[in-house]
Amino acid sequence: MLRTIRAVSLLLVLLLGGVWAHAWMTRAPGEGLAEAFAGRIGRLFGAEMPVPSAGGGVQLAQGVSLGGPFSLTDHTGRAVTDRDFAGRWMLVYFGFTYCPDVCPTELGTIAAALDAMGPAGESVVPVLITVDPERDTPEMLADYVGRFHPRMVGLTGTPEQVAAVARLYRVYYAKSRKPDTAEYLVDHSGFTYLVGPDGRVRRLFRPDTAPEALAAAVSAQLANRPAATN
Known part of the structure; x- marks a missing residue:
C-alpha cells in the first residue's frame, strides 16, 4: 500500500512539473507564469480555471454560471x-x-x-x-x-x-x-x-x-x- 502511494505521488509531481515546464515554454508575451500554469491545468482537466486579472477581480471559468432567481x-x-x-x-x-x-x-x-x-x-x-x-x-x-x-x-x-x-x-x-x-x-x-x-x-x-x-x-x-x- 505504501509503495502504491509513493508511486502515485511521484507521478503527480512529474505531471505538475511537466505542466509547469510547458507553461513556461509556451506562455504568451506578457502572460505571467502562474497565470499560464493555471490555464494549462484548466485545459488538462477540461475547464478553464479562474485567475485574477490585475485589479479586475476573478473571471469565472468557462461554462460556470453563478447567480439566478431568488x-x-x-x-x-x-x-x-x-x-x-x-x-x-x-x-x-x-x-x-x-x-x-x-x-x-x-x-x-x-x-x-x-x-x-x-x-x-x-x-x-x-x-x-x-x-x-x-x-x-x-x-x-x-x-x-x-x-x-x-x-x-x-x-x-x-x-x-x-x-x-x-x-x-x-x-x-x-x-x-x-x-x-x-x-x-x-x-x-x-x-x-x-x-x-x-x-x-x-x-x-x-x-x-x-x-x-x-x-x-x-x-x-x-x-x-x-x-x-x-
Missing part, C-alpha cells in the same frame, strides 16, 4: 425577487449583522468603491444577503446596512430561502458555536460578487480588495457592458 425579504419587510433588480448592476456580499470584523470591512469597501465611482456608482445597487436569517430580521438589517451606505439593500428570508440563494452563488456558511453557550458566529466565504443586469455574476472579488481597485474594475465592466434600460 425570493427573499428586504430590510423594509417587503417580499422581493431577482426580478426587482432586473436591468440593474449589483455588488452582492453574503454576511451577517453579528459579524465582528470581516463583514464590516468588506461592506465598507463596497460603499467606498461606489462613492469613488461618482455618478456611475449610482447605477450599482449594493446588497447584503444575510447568512444568519434566524437573527437577522428586516429591522436588524435596516439599522445595519444604513450604517454603510444609504442605498445599501439588506436581504433576509427563511433558512430555506437563504440556503437556496447561497447555492446559486456557491456560498459556504456554517454556524460556529462558542463552548458552553448558546451564542454563535457564522463562518462563511467572503467574496464580493458583481452581478450583471441579467442576474448573473460577472466578476468575483476576493476579501481585502482595495476600494480603488474595486471601483476601477466595476467601472470597466459598466463601460464594456452598459446596463439594460427598463
